Amino acid sequence: MADRALDIWVLRNFPDSSPAEIARAADRSEYLDLEEYQRANWLWQRRPSEASILLHLLIFGIGALVHIPLILNDNFVVFALYHTFYVCLVTGCVGRFVWFESRYRRWKQDYLRSLARLASESHHRD
Secondary structure, three states: OHHHHHHHHHHOOOOOOOHHHHHHHHOOHHHOOHHHHHHHHHHHHOOOOOOOHHHHHHHHHHHHHHHHHHHHHOOHHHHHHHHHHHHHHHHHHHHHHHHHHHHHHHHHHHHHHHHHHHHHHHHHHO
């Protein structure tokens, strides 16, 4: 049962807690491997910002609503130009979201691996 408790402390408030907070919550600060702890801190400092899906949806919604007056204006050239601009903007936002999300997921995996190594090192020293 001790192994299960060891696994749980790594995941407590992950990934929103710094390595110091996680080690303090686990009460393992005196058994930590210093190199792995420094690596976890380095990864924590390099934490990328999370991609905000609500911001992207707001941009898409406002851009879609602008189509209504352009359709009612009955000027096809202006509508076609705006729609081309809108499609490019949506493509850019989707690409940006995917890029930010992939960076965040990779960081999260690296951070979890670092915390798991930190846990296994302190477990071996017990």
